[in-house]
Amino acid sequence: MARFAASWKSAALCIAIGVLLLIFLPNVIDDFTLIQVTIYLVMSVLAVSLGFIWGFGGILCFGQAAFFGLGAYTYAISVVNMGDSTVPFMLSIVVPALFAALLGYVIFYGRLSDVYMGVITLTVTLILFNLINSTAGPEWKIGNAPLGGFNGIPAIPPLNWPGNADESITPRGMFNLSLGLLIVVYAGLRALISSRIGHVIVAIKENEQRAQLLGYDPRAYKLFVFTLGGAIAGLAGCLFANWGSFTSPTIFGLAQSAQIIIWVIVGGLGTLMGPVVGCVLIQWLTTQIGTQQTFNSNLVLGAILVLFVLLVPKGLVPSIGMLLERLGRRSAPAGRSSDAKPVALAKEQQA
Amino acid sequence: MDLAAIVVIQVLYGIASLVIVSAGLAVIFGMMKVINLAHGEFMMLGAYATLGALKIGINLWVAIFVAAPLVVGGIGVLLERLVIRRLYGRMIDTMLATWGLSLLLVGVVTSAFGNTTAGISTPLGSFTVGAYSVSVYTLLIIGVAVVLGVALRAVLLKTQLGLIARGTMQNPAMADALGISPSRVYMVTFGVGAALSGLAGGLLAPLTGVVPTMGGAFIAKAFITVIGGGPAILAGLVGASTFFGAINQIAAFLSTPVFGEVALLFAAIVMLRLLPQGITGRFFKGSL
Numbered sequence: 001m002a003r004f005a006a007s008w009k010s011a012a013l014c015i016a017i018g019v020l021l022l023i024f025l026p027n028v029i030d031d032f033t034l035i036q037v038t039i040y041l042v043m044s045v046l047a048v049s050l051g052f053i054w055g056f057g058g059i060l061c062f063g064q065a066a067f068f069g070l071g072a073y074t075y076a077i078s079v080v081n082m083g084d085s086t087v088p089f090m091l092s093i094v095v096p097a098l099f100a101a102l103l104g105y106v107i108f109y110g111r112l113s114d115v116y117m118g119v120i121t122l123t124v125t126l127i128l129f130n131l132i133n134s135t136a137g138p139e140w141k142i143g144n145a146p147l148g149g150f151n152g153i154p155a156i157p158p159l160n161w162p163g164n165a166d167e168s169i170t171p172r173g174m175f176n177l178s179l180g181l182l183i184v185v186y187a188g189l190r191a192l193i194s195s196r197i198g199h200v201i202v203a204i205k206e207n208e209q210r211a212q213l214l215g216y217d218p219r220a221y222k223l224f225v226f227t228l229g230g231a232i233a234g235l236a237g238c239l240f241a242n243w244g245s246f247t248s249p250t251i252f253g254l255a256q257s258a259q260i261i262i263w264v265i266v267g268g269l270g271t272l273m274g275p276v277v278g279c280v281l282i283q284w285l286t287t288q289i290g291t292q293q294t295f296n297s298n299l300v301l302g303a304i305l306v307l308f309v310l311l312v313p314k315g316l317v318p319s320i321g322m323l324l325e326r327l328g329r330r331s332a333p334a335g336r337s338s339d340a341k342p343v344a345l346a347k348e349q350q351a
Numbered sequence: 352m353d354l355a356a357i358v359v360i361q362v363l364y365g366i367a368s369l370v371i372v373s374a375g376l377a378v379i380f381g382m383m384k385v386i387n388l389a390h391g392e393f394m395m396l397g398a399y400a401t402l403g404a405l406k407i408g409i410n411l412w413v414a415i416f417v418a419a420p421l422v423v424g425g426i427g428v429l430l431e432r433l434v435i436r437r438l439y440g441r442m443i444d445t446m447l448a449t450w451g452l453s454l455l456l457v458g459v460v461t462s463a464f465g466n467t468t469a470g471i472s473t474p475l476g477s478f479t480v481g482a483y484s485v486s487v488y489t490l491l492i493i494g495v496a497v498v499l500g501v502a503l504r505a506v507l508l509k510t511q512l513g514l515i516a517r518g519t520m521q522n523p524a525m526a527d528a529l530g531i532s533p534s535r536v537y538m539v540t541f542g543v544g545a546a547l548s549g550l551a552g553g554l555l556a557p558l559t560g561v562v563p564t565m566g567g568a569f570i571a572k573a574f575i576t577v578i579g580g581g582p583a584i585l586a587g588l589v590g591a592s593t594f595f596g597a598i599n600q601i602a603a604f605l606s607t608p609v610f611g612e613v614a615l616l617f618a619a620i621v622m623l624r625l626l627p628q629g630i631t632g633r634f635f636k637g638s639l
Contacts, residue, residue, distance in 0.1 A: 134609040299458025305451030
């Protein structure tokens with residue numbers, strides 16, 4: 001299973017499922033459900049961005065929400081000013097990527113350790129939250145776009161066909177775009193991971209010093225991974241701003257950052273599909289919690305995070321994979337003798 | 352002249368509040384290398400403990416200085432036994448688990464007491480300096496910070512308990528061989544750290560208002576102070592508090608309190624780029 005997860009077959013399988021959903025799902029379900037499904041997809045893009053930089057780059061970013069929020073705000077502010085959404089769409093990817101590059105430069109070229117990395121990213125998220133939160137009132141605006149402070153920015157114009165500002169996107173188009181981009185991001189990252197650069201990235205995660213002695217500069221590779229993660233998170237932010245035509249400072253908040261981490265932990269670190277599974281499961285659960293009064297969603301999410309760290313540190317997808325593999329080996333006695341990958345994973349969890 | 356006096360008091364107060372907010376975290380991180388992301392929630396619990404004690408008719412000072420640390424220290428020991436102890440040496444997992452605990456505690460308190468702000472009126476009144484009025488409570492906070500720093504130093508350096516704690520943190524196997532149970536030392540240290548966080552929550556409750564999510568307002572400042580301080584617990588705590596507290600208050604004085612906080616966090620990031628090991632990684636080496 002571990003071998004299967006790393007093979008091109010699993011990537012092809014996931015992409016095929018995605019394409020099938022893209023073709024058939026809009027015909028099966030009504031528009032309201034489709035809109036609900038779209039937000040799962042948007043958040044999945046965000047989950048994949050953290051799954052990539054954490055699971056493959058070994059960079060634990062506690063502030064992925066910062067890039068997400070920055071993407072949403074960049075899109076909102078620039079589209080209000082420009083009208084046409086083509087440039088704002090690109091800006092919402094470029095601005096968070098530049099921000100990530102700047103932050104990554106401070107962190108990686110300052111050689112700050114994992115722990116400091118976590119705290120700094122958390123701090124940056126809080127800075128942004130505090131800043132945006134305090135910009136209520138008409139004097140805070142960029143161009144024609146009032147920042148709105150804690151009220152957020154309402155009525156964000158939706159994406160439109162490039163060059164034609166009148167032809168704006170429908171809910172169905174939004175679904176297609178979100179799922180399409182999710183597939184593209186997934187496929188692109190899988191291709192990157194199995195390329196030469198991807199091998200170096202994973203090698204740095206496994207043993208930074210050894211990679212460095214072999215002549216690779218870990219700082220540059222980490223910076224690249226972090227920047228790419230920021231760009232993808234920004235893209236998710238842009239989609240989010242479109243989905244609800246609304247953005248508010250809470251998307252910079254600690255709760256949002258914690259959610260992303262929980263998606264990845266629950267789904268499984270070291271896979272790209274895991275974060276998507278975790279994201280969909282947890283979002284569904286949060287929605288269900290919202291319909292009753294007994295349990296608070298913070299309480300349940302916190303309990304899930306603690307329990308997963310203690311009991312299922314690998315996450316659902318790899319754990320289920322290993323379980324299947326064990327069952328498979330029992331039924332086929334002449335199975336593989338070497339089991340290198342899970343052992344390496346287990347050791348890494350201990351470290 | 353009056354203005355200068357006010358600014359000095361405000362800067363001292365900024366430094367003192369950072370010392371108080373970060374002390375519990377500094378003990379837990381500095382001694383045990385455990386990043387406790389539930390630190391803000393421990394403070395929140397301290398504030399709620401103070402509020403609860405007041406409601407059943409306990410004197411305010413007893414509530415702040417006795418009830419809050421005791422309750423939160425107890426909760427800290429409980430959580431250490433249930434969760435943290437299984438994760439020693441796995442720094443990232445500890446961070447994640449304590450983040451989970453932080454959400455869990457917010458959830459529990461919200462379910463139990465509701466998502467409303469409760470206030471405790473600021474005691475002790477105020478006095479005037481020229482045309483300005485200063486709350487006496489501000490001076491109390493400064494005083495408590497000084498006492499806290501001196502007491503921490505005395506306990507760590509002069510008492511048997513401090514010696515055992517420092518020895519265990521340096522070499523747990525050796526301490527074990529000498530008949531001291533590292534597990535118990537960790538438990539007590541975590542409990543003391545939690546109690547200090549509880550005390551901080553109780554002390555700040557009259558100034559901030561008590562809500563389940565109040566912890567989030569302190570967590571970044573506390574972490575930045577402890578990490579900016581570097582390896583030496585006490586010198587780092589005081590050094591970083593002085594540096595960041597002064598920046599915070601001066602920027603707040605020149606613009607708005609929000610920008611004061613932003614300036615603090617920004618200064619911290621720049622400083623960590625220049626001094627990745629924190630202040631005591633470069634200066635005051637070998638101090639406590």
